[in-house]
Amino acid sequence: MxxxxxxxxxxxxxxxxxxxxxxxxxxxxxxxxxxxxxxxxxxxxxxxxxxxxxxxxxxxxxxxxxxxxxxxxxxxxxxxxxxxxxxxxxxxxxxxxxxxxxxxxxxxxxxxxxxxxxxxxxxxxxxxxxxxxxxxxxxxxxxxxxxxxxxxxxxxxxxxxxxxxxxxxxxxxxxxxxxxxxxxxxxxxxxxxxxxxxxxxxxxxxxxxxxxxxxxxxxxxxxxxxxxxxxxxxxxxxxxxxxxxxxxxxxxxxxxxxxxxxxxxxxxxxxxxxxxxxxxDLHAELLAALERKRVFGQFMHADHCRLQKRTINQWLAEPGLMPGFLEAMQAQGWIQRGADPAQSRWWRMIEGPSAPMFGVFNAYEKQLWYDWIAAGWQSPTRRVMPGSWESGLAFKPLPAPRPGQAIDTLIERMAGNRHALPEGLLATQAYLRATGLAQEIPH
Ligand SMILES: [Fe+2]
Ligand SMILES: [Fe+2]
Structure with a gap:
């Protein structure tokens, strides 16, 4: 850094x-x-x-x-x-x-x-x-x-x-x-x-x-x-x-x-x-996410789904309508901004395993919706102490690498981010042994 x-x-x-x-x-x-x-x-x-x-x-x-x-x-x-x-x-x-x-x-x-x-x-x-x-x-x-x-x-x-x-x-x-x-x-x-x-x-x-x-x-x-x-x-x-x-x-x-x-x-x-x-920019990010999703959603809705005189399919049919779509959802009372998102009908449609639109939006897109709807409304957040999850992992040694691997072959497997693949992790361990550079643990 x-x-x-x-x-x-x-x-x-x-x-x-x-x-x-x-x-x-x-x-x-x-x-x-x-x-x-x-x-x-x-x-x-x-x-x-x-x-x-x-x-x-x-x-x-x-x-x-x-x-x-x-x-x-x-x-x-x-x-x-x-x-x-x-x-x-x-x-x-x-x-x-x-x-x-x-x-x-x-x-x-x-x-x-x-x-x-x-x-x-x-x-x-x-x-x-x-x-x-x-x-x-x-x-x-x-x-x-x-x-x-x-x-x-x-x-x-x-x-x-x-x-x-x-x-x-x-x-x-x-x-x-x-x-x-x-x-x-x-x-x-x-x-x-x-x-x-x-x-x-x-x-x-x-x-x-x-x-x-x-x-x-x-x-x-x-x-x-x-x-x-x-x-x-x-x-x-x-x-x-x-x-x-x-x-x-x-x-x-x-x-x-x-x-x-x-x-x-x-x-x-x-x-x-x-x-x-x-x-x-939260608003711009949400619009960009909707614009990307629009293409996939434009024929997926029944024609009785309407929002302010347009069917949902019509809203999704052409680019650039998403700002109006967000306005319409608020005007129609599907979204109440500045309050707990759970109070918005729209949020209940997209969030939760039994929500009618479950799985349409990924975790990041849902977070965009949540924060855009909440618009400053504060939910009590949970503070996570750094390391709480990772340090809970038990150390599990990997199997020993094959003997006789030339160091150059090992090095090749440690390039770029190949070292993060199972073979690369083994190569790294073998490199440490072969070069004598493994760190001693105090004992
Ligand atoms: Fe690092
Ligand atoms: Fe570093």
Missing amino acids: TVMTCTSAPSLMPVERGGGLQRRYRALLQGEDAGSRAWLDAQLSRAEGMSDDLPATPAQLTAWSHEHCRQVAQGHAQYLEQRRHGAARRYFDNRAHALWFIQQVAPTKAVDGAWLFSTLKQWRDPRYHGLIRTYLEELGEGDAHLNHVLIYQRLLTRLGCQDPAPMADERYLSGTLQLALGLHGERYLPEVIGYNLGYEQPPLHLLITTYELAELGIDGHYFQLHVTIDNAASGHAQKAIQALQQLSPVRGSDEFYRRVRHGYRLNDLGTDTPSLIASF
């Missing part, structure tokens, strides 16, 4: 239009190169024109990181103080807003750690051990319960958000950068180190997100986990600085650090997290 402020942040463009990022992301996930070196170079030249908050020399990085930590802690204390005095949530107006955010960042979370992939090959060189350990921890050391990609996937599934949501192509930018850095890491070592340095400093928005998700009854274990694992004292943030200091060459260290900076700035391409969260 990045911390820097950037005075000349490029606008959303010149990110490729027309799903180009998503296509590149998917190709990289499948192990295809997809012209990603030239693409990465183009992103790095965008980064060249940006500014950053890194200190002048690598020797100052530890102090810089501690100062960042202090500022985040201070910001967090202020936030908590405001909340204690009755301030509203800073990020999420309602649960639909939070579910939207969780889906928007899913392409990034689905490749958590990917930028470090190329370091796996350097297991013989102790200067790489900090980066390799970071990568292995992202992978949960091959334990399905601890693998970050799987933790996020389970969160999406529990929330009923497992189907890929439609989203702007730009949402694939971070994930594509991470996969490209992972694939070409040997040529771009300083840039990988710089990117890692930015990504692994725990930011204030992570703390606020964790707090507000719990408040909305959403298990924020994934986010809470990153508050602890990325910490600047001994966690990923500290390992990031150590790696830079160990791997910087004696000759050409200025040039190395210059490239580190460019990699660091890649974290700032695209929209920052607080701005992304603030861009949510």
Whole structure:
């Protein structure tokens, strides 16, 4: 996670239009190169024109990181103080807003750690051990319960958000950068180190997100986990600085650090997290969801279903009628906004196993309806303590991998997010044994 402020942040463009990022992301996930070196170079030249908050020399990085930590802690204390005095949530107006955010960042979370992939090959060189350990921890050391990609996937599934949501192509930018850095890491070592340095400093928005998700009854274990694992004292943030200091060459260290900076700035391409969260529009999201559903529903209703002189099929027959449809539902008394949704006839038609329209809307779409109808009406929400679900899982060791697997074959199975598949988890465990890099447990 990045911390820097950037005075000349490029606008959303010149990110490729027309799903180009998503296509590149998917190709990289499948192990295809997809012209990603030239693409990465183009992103790095965008980064060249940006500014950053890194200190002048690598020797100052530890102090810089501690100062960042202090500022985040201070910001967090202020936030908590405001909340204690009755301030509203800073990020999420309602649960639909939070579910939207969780889906928007899913392409990034689905490749958590990917930028470090190329370091796996350097297991013989102790200067790489900090980066390799970071990568292995992202992978949960091959334990399905601890693998970050799987933790996020389970969160999406529990929330009923497992189907890929439609989203702007730009949402694939971070994930594509991470996969490209992972694939070409040997040529771009300083840039990988710089990117890692930015990504692994725990930011204030992570703390606020964790707090507000719990408040909305959403298990924020994934986010809470990153508050602890990325910490600047001994966690990923500290390992990031150590790696830079160990791997910087004696000759050409200025040039190395210059490239580190460019990699660091890649974290700032695209929209920052607080701005992304603030861009949510409940009404527009509900309309977009209805517009998508309209196509499937337009011949499904009997003609005696009428709303203000039009049959439901007529309402659904052409694009652009959904704002009027929402108005009509209110005028006809199907929806009472600003009250408990359970009082609205419409809500009772779509929610619950015996509802006449059961299954028409998925969990996220129902949450959009709920929050749009409630329109600020407060239901008593259940606070979920982060980790309450995940930590309840019993540790279950996986079967031993086949002996004699060459390390390169194992590494191949740990690329992209293949490490989150059963075979990848086994490969990760075998890699730990074969390289002697398994972490000893205190005993
Ligand atoms: Fe992670
Ligand atoms: Fe991390």
